[in-house]
Amino acid sequence: MSKKYKLETLTIDQIVLDESNPRFAPADNQIEAINIMIQDQDSKILVLSEDIYLNGLNPSNRLIIFKENGELVDGDGNRRLTCLKLLETPTLAKGYPKIEKGINNILKKDGIAPFEVDCVIFNSRDEANHWIRLNHSGVQEGKGQISWSSEQKNRFENRHSVGLQAMDELIKKGLLNDNDKKELNKSTVDRLLNFSSVKKLLLISKVKDIYTFGNLKNLTKVLLYLKGKSVDVVYTAAKGDLFVREALSKNIENENSSTEQDENSSTEQDENSSTEQDESSSTEQDESSSTEQDESSSTEQDESSSTEQDESSSTEQDESSSTEQDESSSTEQDENNNKKKSKSRRTKENPIPIFGKPLILKAGDVNNIYRDIEAIYDYYIENRENLSSNFMNILRLSLRLAVENACEESEETTLDKYIKKNFDLAKKALSREEKTFLNINNVEKDSLTKLLHVGAHNYKAAQNKDQTLAISLIIGQILTVTHGKDDA
Structure with a gap:
């Protein structure tokens, strides 16, 4: 099959931008094509221009050029060509001060602006379209370009995270299979295994960039339990620690273990069946002997039962006589123990969870802030002995930030209007104990906005x-009213 293209190096001024570029509506001329590209790409134009200026053009990726109306038109590579033309003539961006200034700043650095570019040239747009389509239409059942997954990118960059190394190790040992791995979210595994408390529980250590897993059995149980679960269940260190302990307490097995159990069960059934047949065949011979043994056994049991009753009655009397002494001794021991406990530095408490319970919010800034607040509170619970009382102010400021963002997204004119509009409905979702807790702490519809402002203006309060x-x-609950998921 003869080639319908040729490879050639062209100067920048020999090539024109495609005024029918699929990235945007058709342009009337070259200046308009450049302006539309700048509008579409904005600061990305500066990032690409700087990379080209400092590192040159990608030698493995030629521009696809086709001939049309006597011109050499850039069919694939219009972003690169726009950057090259801007580096050559920054005033082409004069209508966009930020871009023009950015290009001039790039040119002050130690680099080179290419004036030639390697191209593959086709005789027509139609002949070039097949190759342009391959570059921009996705996988196309395998003939197109396939983007790397985050895992593949990490392998390429030699950034083997703890989650990736853990899964690789378990698959290598046959403790996980490919189907298990597909049901695990790598970033969720990374988050869980990066918590220091989880590393201690699972005996995970690290030397340079290599992780060592000291208990593969427990690691397997945890990852199997994590299959199909969202990041919410392990989002904070406290949740991660609780999740691991819960996983280790359950009887979680992989398919290999299940197979062994099935085989063992089958073997036991076969042995039982065989035993029953053997016993049946010898029943008649044993009945006579068995009768004598049963009678003897019955006599011994009766005597034993009578003896036990006598001993039990005697024991109860003895125990009754010594009860008061034991109780007195026990009381003194309890009092001593309580005194010892009272001398301890701090007793562990069951802290009230922030927000009362996990929230299920729509994805976005409000949900991100909510999760960050959870993490801040989790840090407080773990480290409160080393933190000052002022730390609570950070939490209150964070709560205000969450409400202000929610208010802005709800398009309410003021924070106070947003709160008062949703307060009553939110309060209905609280339990009786939670409503009482609000009243005790003077958190009411008319006071909430002021209490949030206190965090910013009155540090001690x-x-x-x-x-x-x-x-x-x-x-x-207010965030749940305005930003909760529909199925929450």
Whole structure:
């Protein structure tokens, strides 16, 4: 098959931009084509221009050029060609001060602006279209370009994360299979295994960039339990720690283990069946002997039962006589233990969770802030012995940030209007105990906005932990009203 193209190096001024570029509506001329490209790409034009200026054009990726109306038209590579023309003549971006200034700043660096470019030239647009389509239409059942997954990118960059190394190790040992791996979200595995408490539980250590897994059995149980679950279940260190402990307490097995159990069960059934047949065949011979043994056994059991009853009665009397002494001794021991406990530095408490319970919000900035607040509170719970009482102020400021973003996205004119509009409906979702907790801490419809402003303007007044948690309860429900998922 004869080639319908030729390879050639052209100067930039020999090539024109495609005024019918599929990236945008048709342009009337070259200046308009450049302007539309700048509008479409904005700062990305500067990023690409700088890379070309510092590193040159990608030698493995030629521009696809075709002949049309006596001109050499750039069919694939219009972004690169726009950058080259801007590097050659920055004033082409004079209508876009940020871009023009950015190009001039790039030209001050130590680099070279290419004035020639390697091309593959076709005789017509139709002849070039097949190759342009391959570059821009996705996988196309395998004939198009396939983008790397995040895992493949990490392998290329030699960034083998803890999650990736863990899954590779378990697959290598036959403890996980490819189907298991498909049901695991790599970033979720990374998040879970990066928590220090989880590393201790699973005996994970690291030397340079290589992780060592000291308990593959427990690691397998945790990852199998994580299959199909979202990042929410392990989003914070406390959640991750709880998740791992829960996984290790369950009887989780992979398919290999299940197969062994099935085989063992089948073997036991076969042995039982065989035993029953053997016993049946010898029943008649044993009946006579068995009768004598049964009678003897019955006599011994009766005597044993009578003896046990006598001993039990005697024991109860003995125990009754010594009960008061034991209770007195026990009471003294309990009091001593309590004294010892009271001397301990700090007793562990079951902290009230921030927002009262996990929220299920729509994806976006509000959901991201909510998760960050959870992480901040989780950090507080783990490190409160080393933190000052002022730390509560950080939490209150974060709660205000969440509400202000929610208010802005809800297009309410003021924070106070947003709160008062949704307060009553949100409060209905709280339990009786939670409503009481709000009342005790003076968190009401008319006071909530002021309490949130306290965090910014009165540092000491915002140190009230219970009041901050009470604020989080009602804010959590307000966010659920305005930003909760439809199926939440």
